[in-house]
Amino acid sequence: MSEKKQQVSRRQFLNYTLTGVGGFMAAGMLAPMVRFAIDPVLQPASTGDYQAVAQLEDITNEPQRFDWTIDQIDAWYESEVTKSAWVYKDDNDEIIALSPVCKHLGCFVSWAGSDEHPDQFYCPCHDGRYYKDGVNVPGTPPAAALDEFEYKTEDGTLYLGKAKPRGA
Amino acid sequence: MLQKIYDWVDERVDITPLWRDIADHEVPEHVNPAHNFSAFVYCFGGLTFFVTVIQILSGMFLTMYYVPDIENAWKSVYYLQTEVAHGQIVRGMHHWGASVVIVMLFLHTLRVFFQGAYKKPRELNWIVGVLIFFIMLGLGLTGYLLPWDNKAYFATVVTLEIAEGIPIVGEMTKTLLAGNPEIVGAQTLTRFFAIHVFFLPAALFALMAVHFILIRKQGISGPM
Numbered sequence: 001m002s003e004k005k006q007q008v009s010r011r012q013f014l015n016y017t018l019t020g021v022g023g024f025m026a027a028g029m030l031a032p033m034v035r036f037a038i039d040p041v042l043q044p045a046s047t048g049d050y051q052a053v054a055q056l057e058d059i060t061n062e063p064q065r066f067d068w069t070i071d072q073i074d075a076w077y078e079s080e081v082t083k084s085a086w087v088y089k090d091d092n093d094e095i096i097a098l099s100p101v102c103k104h105l106g107c108f109v110s111w112a113g114s115d116e117h118p119d120q121f122y123c124p125c126h127d128g129r130y131y132k133d134g135v136n137v138p139g140t141p142p143a144a145a146l147d148e149f150e151y152k153t154e155d156g157t158l159y160l161g162k163a164k165p166r167g168a
Numbered sequence: 169m170l171q172k173i174y175d176w177v178d179e180r181v182d183i184t185p186l187w188r189d190i191a192d193h194e195v196p197e198h199v200n201p202a203h204n205f206s207a208f209v210y211c212f213g214g215l216t217f218f219v220t221v222i223q224i225l226s227g228m229f230l231t232m233y234y235v236p237d238i239e240n241a242w243k244s245v246y247y248l249q250t251e252v253a254h255g256q257i258v259r260g261m262h263h264w265g266a267s268v269v270i271v272m273l274f275l276h277t278l279r280v281f282f283q284g285a286y287k288k289p290r291e292l293n294w295i296v297g298v299l300i301f302f303i304m305l306g307l308g309l310t311g312y313l314l315p316w317d318n319k320a321y322f323a324t325v326v327t328l329e330i331a332e333g334i335p336i337v338g339e340m341t342k343t344l345l346a347g348n349p350e351i352v353g354a355q356t357l358t359r360f361f362a363i364h365v366f367f368l369p370a371a372l373f374a375l376m377a378v379h380f381i382l383i384r385k386q387g388i389s390g391p392m
Contacts, residue, residue: 029222032254032261033229039253075233075251076243 048150048162054087056156059095063088063111063121063132068160085149085160086111086121088132096133099147099163103136104128109146121146134166193384198391209283210388212276217376219269223307226262227365234314236361238354241316266308273301285389293382296375303372310364316357324360325352 008016054066063086072081086098086109102109102123109130113122120137121130129137134146150161178184197203199210233248233255235241248255277297280286286294313324332342339349347355 029225029261032257033225036229036248036252036254036258037232039255042253076240076247 050150050152050159050161051083052157053085053097053160054158056095056153056158059087059089059158061089063096063098065100065111066158084108085163086146087158090133095151095153095158097149097151097158097160098134099149101147101163102128102142103144103146104141189384196388196391199388209275209279212272212279216269216272216276219265219272220372220376222261223265223269224369226258226265229258230262231365236314236358238316238357241314241357245315245317262311266311270304270308273304277301283389283392290382290386290389293379293386296379296382300372300375300379303368303375307364307368307372310360310368313357313360314364321352324356328352328356 051068051070053068058064065084066087067082067084069080069082072079084100086100088096090096098121100108100110102125104123104126107123107125107128109121109123109128111121112118113124114120114127114129117129119132121132121134123129123142126141128142129140130142130146131137134148136142136145145166147163147165149163152159152161199207201208201211230248233244233252235244245259249259250256280294280297309327313320328342328346331345332338334341343349345356345359346352347359
């Protein structure tokens with residue numbers, strides 16, 4: 001080895017090799033554990049099957065709460081969970097099915113839930129309010145309109161799919 | 169960039185001597201396998217530590233899915249092993265590592281014993297080492313119950329029977345461990361879980377710290 005070629009010194013070479021091998025071992029150890037931990041993030045989004053919710057003849061122009069239960073599989077825990085929607089027919093006889101989940105911080109809104117506002121949806125947590133069409137009342141905490149369920153009707157029955165944000 | 173951050177911190181709190189104390193020390197010729205291959209026997213202590221680190225990490229990750237409850241313990245283990253990506257590997261690391269760490273600990277103990285490295289002035293560190301061995305056995309014992317399958321259940325029944333055999337305080341010891349004088353169940357599982365993930369690891373860390381500080385203070389024993 002000529003002394004003029006300042007290539008890699010013995011010390012540097014050892015440093016690089018040891019760091020490389022050590023890093024490889026650490027990565028080999030951590031990779032499965034990290035993949036294990038982040039698994040929930042990488043699961044595909046649920047498809048949201050349509051569920052039978054109500055008979056069309058029961059739906060009026062006044063928002064009514066309809067409940068239905070789904071079988072929920074939460075990892076190793078299976079249970080029946082009750083879902084709700086506020087459903088009514090608007091002036092054009094179109095069905096509107098609104099999610100009861102407040103767009104402020106996720107509490108449960110009720111139609112005419114406040115005596116002072118009998119024609120609005122009301123959230124008891126922070127006095128959030130929405131008009132009948134689900135649009136948030138300006139000046140109350142929510143910053144967006146209530147989510148609207150995708151729906152279809154078949155043989156006089158209303159089926160609801162996933163609740164989608166407005167304009168999505 | 170990293171150098172700048174390091175310098176910034178070092179300028180204020182002077183960390184260089186700190187990590188020098190930890191990382192910078194002579195490795196004597198007689199413990200260096202590159203010099204004399206039979207010196208590989210000196211690796212067992214370090215390997216024990218390495219496997220212990222794997223146990224701590226894999227255990228931490230396992231608790232992301234595991235529940236210490238008689239209804240759900242087995243189901244959660246089954247779920248994390250069959251449904252979660254790499255679950256079988258992570259549980260496998262913890263399962264096999266538990267055995268490997270005992271083997272390494274035993275080999276390390278044999279080396280220290282047959283080299284007479286426990287003799288004065290290192291008797292205290294031998295005692296600490298033996299305590300670490302007991303803690304490790306305790307970790308193995310308590311961890312064995314956690315999957316809550318048949319093998320785990322009956323192994324624990326046997327353990328509790330043995331504990332009951334202690335003269336005078338046997339029955340009390342059994343109740344203390346099982347959480348109930350008759351049932352091996354809900355309270356046994358939560359107790360073993362708490363002991364496995366909080367109490368014994370805390371004791372282990374304290375003892376390991378003492379073990380390492382003593383080694384650094386007294387140095388590795390000389391060649392035979």
